[in-house]
Amino acid sequence: MSERVPARERLLKAAAELFYRDGVGATGIDTITAHAGVAKMSLYNNFASKSDLVKAYLDARLEEWHVLYRERLATAATPREKLLAVFDSYVDHAELAYGWGFRGCGLLNAAAELPVGDAGRATVAFQKEEVEQLFKDYLRQMKPAAAIDETAEHLSFVLEGAMARAGLDGHDGRLKAARRIAISIVDQL
Amino acid sequence: MSERVPARERLLKAAAELFYRDGVGATGIDTITAHAGVAKMSLYNNFASKSDLVKAYLDARLEEWHVLYRERLATAATPREKLLAVFDSYVDHAELAYGWGFRGCGLLNAAAELPVGDAGRATVAFQKEEVEQLFKDYLRQMKPAAAIDETAEHLSFVLEGAMARAGLDGHDGRLKAARRIAISIVDQL
DNA sequence: TAAAATAGGTAGATCGGTCTACATAAAGAT
DNA sequence: ATCTTTATGTAGACCGATCTACCTATTTTA
CATH class of the missing domain: 1.10.357.10 (Tetracycline Repressor, domain 2)
Structure with a gap:
């Protein structure tokens, strides 16, 4: 029953919702990681920067x-x-x-x-x-x-x-x- | 040669340029007042808040x-x-x-x-x-x-x-x- | 002289980004 | 079967910068 979801995937899903609903600029790093249920460093392990996440x-x-x-x-x-x-x-x-x-x-x-x-x-x-x-x-x-x-x-x-x-x-x-x-x-x- | 321009007018002109060029969220209060050549309080004397300026x-x-x-x-x-x-x-x-x-x-x-x-x-x-x-x-x-x-x-x-x-x-x-x-x-x- | 604009500063939050130190888990080596 | 390496993820402190909002005190203008 390993329902483990990689951090990158969780981040992209959270970003998809938040960026769309609230806008790119209005959505902060902390909000994204919190919404993804992921540590902040997991974001920077998977993406070079916020702009990189936006591009993704x-x-x-x-x-x-x-x-x-x-x-x-x-x-x-x-x-x-x-x-x-x-x-x-x-x-x-x-x-x-x-x-x-x-x-x-x-x-x-x-x-x-x-x-x-x-x-x-x-x-x-x-x-x-x-x-x-x-x-x-x-x-x-x-x-x-x-x-x-x-x-x-x-x-x-x-x-x-x-x-x-x-x-x-x-x-x-x-x-x-x-x-x-x-x-x-x-x-x- | 009274070329005096009211603060409100200068603020609206600066906001027009900055909001359009850089976006509403990316443009801060200080940038607007600096670009307008106006004191910060002149903004809050003429507008209730930044949202109010955006609305204007x-x-x-x-x-x-x-x-x-x-x-x-x-x-x-x-x-x-x-x-x-x-x-x-x-x-x-x-x-x-x-x-x-x-x-x-x-x-x-x-x-x-x-x-x-x-x-x-x-x-x-x-x-x-x-x-x-x-x-x-x-x-x-x-x-x-x-x-x-x-x-x-x-x-x-x-x-x-x-x-x-x-x-x-x-x-x-x-x-x-x-x-x-x-x-x-x-x-x- | 009264009103309006000025310069400059403060409060308190949030921003993107970095860092340390530790935990977990699978893969390879012996 | 045990040990080790390597991946990945965790929590949370911390950095400098910037944000909105508001204040005080001085100068300018009408």
Whole structure:
């Protein structure tokens, strides 16, 4: 019955909740270690600094979304369904955060707190670029003659805008609306 | 040559720059007063607390956008032009922040740092609701038979999504793209 | 001269980060 | 089967710096 959980894992779980709920800057080292039920030195044995933990937090959120997206992708047959799987994975990811009090995209929120040169901002920018690239790929498969770049950017704006609004009023109806809008956009190409 | 500027005004100007550039949480009281060239007590003579100053900062940004929007509105003749004036005022507002290092919408960034119950979040949510309502009004004047609510939400997503993306890659080309997208949306209603 | 802004300082908490000293447990060596 | 090494985790003191908030006393301004 060895239910032993490594300190690193406990720290990442605690950081995930606290960083998302209270913000990166407002969450101190002591709060994280206390919430993880772990000694302070266990944090510095596993991470070089708080920024390093923040970076790991962002990478974990990115990977978390990747998993949800690939799950949705597995059940998608057509390029159109694959494109919509991106929106569905956003809804799925939002629902993961409901227990913590939904506050929008954890990556975007964290990026808003990070200084301009910070490495974490690159992680966030990368994910948004990746989503836009996915839209381009699927659009190209759907309608090779369409204005791919413009439409992909349009879809990215709709998705991220819905997430921003959802973060403010605290429900994911916005994300489902974004999905409906995306359908109308791709279906009238 | 009385170039005397009241302490309150100097504080708001310093707070505007520092809160936007470095974030609300990362900016301390002493930094603000030093940057304003003002005594610490002048802050507490004019504002009840730091949160009060943050609230004033948000209100000032909201009013700042209102001014820019009304300026654009004055040169708009048709409902279509008035609707686009919203997008233009966003570009104008973004350009105000260029000297500080553009980091996206100051209201959205600050809201990402504020706790869920904070009064400042209401200010931010209000501004986004207001924009969506403006879209509804102008759309109704343009095409009374169109799907007003859905289209207004669509336009809001495009605008706020463009702002979110712009905040990550640091230029307002995204906002100009959003304007072009908005034109295509309203012109094919 | 009365009001407002000034400089400078204090209180008390919290921050990120470092350090010491000890406990536990599995793996390798004999 | 015993000893030793190496990993990892523990508790808790401690560091310098910074935070908000508030105070006092002096100077400036109107």
